[in-house]
Amino acid sequence: MAAAAAAAAGAPGSTDGAQGLLARSPPGQFDIVAKEIRGIVGADGFPDAAVAAAREAHLKSERPVLEVGKGHFVALCPEGQVGPGKFVDSKRAAVVCVDMVTGKPSEGGDGDGDAAAVLGEAGSPVRAAREAVVGELETYAGHAFSFRGTKHGAVEVFVSGEDLTVVLSGVKTRLDNFWAAQWQSTWTVSGAAGASPSLSGSVRVTTHYFEDGNVQLRAAKDFAAVPLKGAATPEKLAEAVRRAIADTEDAYQAALAAVVQSVEGETMRDLRRAMPLSGQPMAWNLNAHRFRRALPSAKSGAGSSS
Known part of the structure; x- marks a missing residue:
């Protein structure tokens, strides 16, 4: 990673290359990569403003999670951003301030951003639908x-x-075991307060394994809109949304597992050479191999006797 950081640092005085590298950090490793980059180019060569800009780009694509209280997590995502370093916690209907350099909740706790802009007007049907859905999906x-x-x-x-x-x-x-992974999905409930709501969305999966190597799996899939039947009330809508998301994500995870199994059982087998370079099948005969190992010593013995 350090070598990659050095290569990506770019020309002296430019932070574009390092910012791009940092923005694409593997799951849960943004701060580690930032430390590596600064260890190479120094804090002056990669100032706080560059780190903050990279984190902004990172959260737009990766939607990392932040623990803001014991066991309480917030997804930092552009959909819930209401100002620089301000993100809406939709479960608590509050705004969380985040230090975009350190990535930690900043001093002062909840901010004063306009959460209503993304939570819906009080008393509106769509807000009632939102509150029911977030409660149901929090359990999920x-x-x-x-x-x-x-x-x-x-x-x-x-x-x-x-x-x-x-x-x-x-x-x-x-x-410590050389792996990290992330599952993120984004869904749109169209016409949430209407008579015919529907659900569409996408799933992105990233895994990173780096013991004796550096391997990443990045998979993504879009899902077309499907009707949410029996969603006459906010509570029924929430149940329908949860069922549809759970069924879709379970099926996609099963499909990914099947792909991984096929790589091990079929793809890697197909990459193997069918025959050795000699063109002869491998002889799985232990006595034959023992005889072959004995040949050099027999030749050397014959040469010494002559």
Whole structure:
């Protein structure tokens, strides 16, 4: 990673290359990469403004999660950003201030941004739908993004006109075991307060494994709109949204697992040479191999006797 950081640092006085590298950091490793870059070019060569700009670009594409209280996570995403370093926590209907250099909640706690802009007007049908959906999906996220009883993901639900935008993001890292992974999905509930709502969205998966190498898997898939039936009330809508998302994500995860299995069982096998360079099948005969190993010593013995 350090070598890549040095190569990407760019011309003296320019931070564009390093910013791009940092913005594409693997899951949960933004601050590690930032430290590596600064270790190479120095803090003056990569100032706080460059780190903040890279983090801004990173959250727009990766939607990382931030723990803002014990066991409470917020997905930092452009859909919920209401100002520089200000992000809406849609579960608590509050604005969280984030230090864009360190990535930590800044002093002062909740900010004073206009959360109503993305939460919907009080008393409106679409806001009632949002509150029901975020409550239902909070339970789903707690189940989907937990590992050995520890939660590591978040859900956010925002209002956009008459629609809802759902953001699900889970990040799990075990850097001591050389791996990290993220699952993120974004969904649109069209006509959330109407008579015929529908759901469409996309899923992105990133895994990073770096023991004795550096391998990343990046997969993405878009899902066309499907009707949400039986969603006559906010509560029924929330249940329909949860079922549709859970079914779609479970099916996609199963498909990814099948692909991984096929790589091991078929793709890697197809890459193997069918025959050795000699053109002869490998002889799995232990006695034959013992005889072959004995030939050089026999020749040397014959030469010495003559």
